[in-house]
Amino acid sequence: MSNNISRRDLFKVSGATAVGISLSSLLAACGGSSSDSAISGKTLKVGLMGPYSGDVAQYGLAVRNGAKLYFKQFNKKGGTSTGKKISLIVQDEKGDATEAVNVYQKMAESNVVAVLGDVTSTPSIAVAQEAVKDNMPLVSASATAADFIKYGKNAFRACYTDPYQGKLMADFAAKKGYKTLCTIYNSGGDYEKGVNDAFVKEAKKKGLKIATQESYSAGDVDFKAQLANIIAKKPDAVLSPNYYQDDGKIVTQARQLGYTGVFLGADGWANIVGGDEDYASGKDLEGCFYDTSFVSANTDKSVQQFIKDYKAEYNADPTNFCALGYDAAMILCDAINKVEKAGKAKTYKDYKQAVIDAIAKGTVKGVTGTIKYEGTGDPVKSTLIIGFKDGKEYIETTM
Amino acid sequence: MTFLTQLLNGLQLGSIYALVALGYTMVYGIILLLNFAHGDIIMVGAYISWIVMAKLGMSPALAVVLSVAGCTLLGVLIDKVAYAPLRNAPRLSILITAIGVSYFLENGAQLVFGADAKVVPAFISTSTIKVGGVSLSLNAIITIIVTAVCTVVLQLLVQKTKLGKAMRAVSEDMGAARLMGINVNTTISFTFALGSALAGIGAVLYSMAYSQATPTMGIMLGTKAFVAAVLGGIGSIPGAVIGGLLVGFAEVFVSALGLSVWKDAVVFLLLIIVLVVKPTGILGRTMNEKV
Numbered sequence: 081m082s083n084n085i086s087r088r089d090l091f092k093v094s095g096a097t098a099v100g101i102s103l104s105s106l107l108a109a110c111g112g113s114s115s116d117s118a119i120s121g122k123t124l125k126v127g128l129m130g131p132y133s134g135d136v137a138q139y140g141l142a143v144r145n146g147a148k149l150y151f152k153q154f155n156k157k158g159g160t161s162t163g164k165k166i167s168l169i170v171q172d173e174k175g176d177a178t179e180a181v182n183v184y185q186k187m188a189e190s191n192v193v194a195v196l197g198d199v200t201s202t203p204s205i206a207v208a209q210e211a212v213k214d215n216m217p218l219v220s221a222s223a224t225a226a227d228f229i230k231y232g233k234n235a236f237r238a239c240y241t242d243p244y245q246g247k248l249m250a251d252f253a254a255k256k257g258y259k260t261l262c263t264i265y266n267s268g269g270d271y272e273k274g275v276n277d278a279f280v281k282e283a284k285k286k287g288l289k290i291a292t293q294e295s296y297s298a299g300d301v302d303f304k305a306q307l308a309n310i311i312a313k314k315p316d317a318v319l320s321p322n323y324y325q326d327d328g329k330i331v332t333q334a335r336q337l338g339y340t341g342v343f344l345g346a347d348g349w350a351n352i353v354g355g356d357e358d359y360a361s362g363k364d365l366e367g368c369f370y371d372t373s374f375v376s377a378n379t380d381k382s383v384q385q386f387i388k389d390y391k392a393e394y395n396a397d398p399t400n401f402c403a404l405g406y407d408a409a410m411i412l413c414d415a416i417n418k419v420e421k422a423g424k425a426k427t428y429k430d431y432k433q434a435v436i437d438a439i440a441k442g443t444v445k446g447v448t449g450t451i452k453y454e455g456t457g458d459p460v461k462s463t464l465i466i467g468f469k470d471g472k473e474y475i476e477t478t479m
Numbered sequence: 480m481t482f483l484t485q486l487l488n489g490l491q492l493g494s495i496y497a498l499v500a501l502g503y504t505m506v507y508g509i510i511l512l513l514n515f516a517h518g519d520i521i522m523v524g525a526y527i528s529w530i531v532m533a534k535l536g537m538s539p540a541l542a543v544v545l546s547v548a549g550c551t552l553l554g555v556l557i558d559k560v561a562y563a564p565l566r567n568a569p570r571l572s573i574l575i576t577a578i579g580v581s582y583f584l585e586n587g588a589q590l591v592f593g594a595d596a597k598v599v600p601a602f603i604s605t606s607t608i609k610v611g612g613v614s615l616s617l618n619a620i621i622t623i624i625v626t627a628v629c630t631v632v633l634q635l636l637v638q639k640t641k642l643g644k645a646m647r648a649v650s651e652d653m654g655a656a657r658l659m660g661i662n663v664n665t666t667i668s669f670t671f672a673l674g675s676a677l678a679g680i681g682a683v684l685y686s687m688a689y690s691q692a693t694p695t696m697g698i699m700l701g702t703k704a705f706v707a708a709v710l711g712g713i714g715s716i717p718g719a720v721i722g723g724l725l726v727g728f729a730e731v732f733v734s735a736l737g738l739s740v741w742k743d744a745v746v747f748l749l750l751i752i753v754l755v756v757k758p759t760g761i762l763g764r765t766m767n768e769k770v
Contacts, residue, residue, distance in 0.1 A: 267739075267740060268740075295737070295739055295740065296739045297739060297743075299699065300742075301689045301691070301696075302731075304484075304491075304492075304616075305489075305732070305734035305735040305739075306734055306739065308481055308485050308488060308735065309481065309735055311481075311484075312481040312484075325596050325691065328598070329690065332690055333689075335607075336616045336617075337607070337614060337616060338614025338616075357595070357596070357598045358598060359596075361601070
């Protein structure tokens with residue numbers, strides 16, 4: 081979900097990379113070998129970075145809160161099986177790719193064994209390009225951009241990608257027995273377009289009919305022309321993979337035009353009801369479905385425990401980003417614990433490789449689903465399909 | 480059937496533009512001011528509806544009354560505070576003031592209500608009626624009827640009443656009107672009240688159709704309505720309605736063809752073509768520039 085926020089900074093990546101390259105060559109020139117002491121002490125250093133000020137600070141702070149909560153719990157339970165505690169180095173990158181690379185460099189210099197970051201897509205890509213040179217274990221809670229894991233085997237993410245959600249919702253549509261589908265999406269948004277295109281591709285593969293794909297531009301408020309076209313095709317379900325403010329208007333206007341069928345959505349729907357505002361009425365949302373990885377309505381014991389702990393710590397309700405931060409920390413701690421247990425990695429260099437291998441092979445039962453990796457940095461995780469019934473959200477199924 | 484639905488969609492959107500364009504045209508007609516804050520008055524009206532219904536839990540009827548009254552008051556207040564002291568200043572000064580008022584309202588709303596969209600509850604509970612197997616949006620029908628009624632009433636008011644005569648006189652020559660014993664300031668205030676009341680009605684109809692209020696919602700709405708007013712011939716009441724409907728139809732049909740990305744471009748292209756062919760707009764009369 082986060083790439084939508086950061087794409088305006090796209091041009092900064094190239095600049096950041098150039099700075100990064102010159103910095104790292106400088107480092108290589110004066111690099112020492114005293115770094116092995118980093119893994120022999122009583123504490124292991126882990127870097128935690130994200131935007132804690134600036135335009136996208138809300139996401140960075142949410143991830144940080146979730147991650148810090150898990151690290152705190154991990155240390156409280158005694159740390160690793162060998163009794164080592166995690167000490168965090170937390171730094172703000174202000175949502176800026178150049179700043180993010182600088183922050184990463186500082187963390188690498190202080191010999192962290194892994195980095196949890198970054199939060200939004202553009203700085204995350206810049207950091208990934210740097211981290212691969214150090215073979216640094218890198219886990220992002222929320223970087224959805226495809227490129228983030230492209231540079232090396234050291235980068236992992238806890239969230240799923242936009243295309244993954246599109247494919248998943250198409251599979252769900254097939255499972256539900258919908259035959260004729262239409263879509264309406266913001267053609268100017270990477271997130272919306274990413275979900276839509278993957279949905280259409282998978283639906284066609286499954287033999288479902290895509291009757292029409294209607295698009296609109298960012299800022300539009302009137303969707304009736306496109307919706308009238310859709311309704312004329314008599315679809316079984318309509319995909320609206322946009323952010324909740326638009327989705328709310330689309331659903332409401334479609335009902336005004338007399339459409340009584342199903343709407344499908346992606347995790348951009350997550351705030352459509354239940355927050356400060358309800359963006360569509362319960363009556364209009366009846367029978368609609370969307371996918372998400374975290375919902376507070378989940379009755380799973382560990383999820384409810386997380387919500388309780390989070391509230392106790394921060395006196396606020398956790399969002400999807402908080403839960404992903406928590407899970408990213410869990411993935412890291414699980415891997416570090418395994419490396420400690422095996423006790424085979426003697427040098428700093430081997431230790432980092434061992435952590436990467438442990439993440440790649442591990443399975444973690446997080447609050448956003450069971451997460452494992454199958455040869456890439458993209459998680460294979462269970463996803464919740466949320467439905468609306470009598471004006472309330474419920475979990476339809478897990479996929 | 481789809482064509483009929485699209486026609487209705489175009490009529491509804493066009494009606495809202497027309498109502499807003501009427502406000503532009505009225506004010507321009509009398510003091511030659513492009514009131515850029517007009518779209519933002521609508522925004523304030525939408526927030527009033529939200530406060531009355533969502534926050535205070537009062538009836539939709541009361542929300543309509545308070546929104547229209549609130550907008551009317553705001554319009555007169557803006558005139559008294561920002562425009563009246565500049566009545567004899569160059570037109571550029573007052574134009575810049577209008578832009579300032581517009582920014583003030585937008586940022587003020589953001590400060591008070593936040594940048595997030597607020598959801599205005601539904602004014603009517605049933606949203607569709609079935610006519611011969613076709614679902615028609617009740618909102619759309621109400622919007623079209625209200626706009627039609629407003630236009631007729633406004634036209635009668637301007638052409639048949641004494642106050643209307645005064646407005647036309649001030650519009651033609653402010654100095655001469657004053658010499659004839661017309662209270663120019665009252666007439667101008669009345670025009671602002673009338674234009675802003677229309678904005679209030681527009682705010683209610685807009686909230687009915689799109690149900691969300693944001694601090695910046697007035698910008699594009701205002702710009703489109705301005706285009707509609709110029710298209711139809713600014714200063715002309717029937718012209719504003721024709722312009723509004725043209726812009727509404729153009730948008731809906733471009734979107735219906737799957738070219739929604741080109742929607743705004745088509746509207747502005749329409750404006751350019753009309754201005755090249757007939758610079759005063761479709762129903763505009765040639766103005767003699769006062770030197």
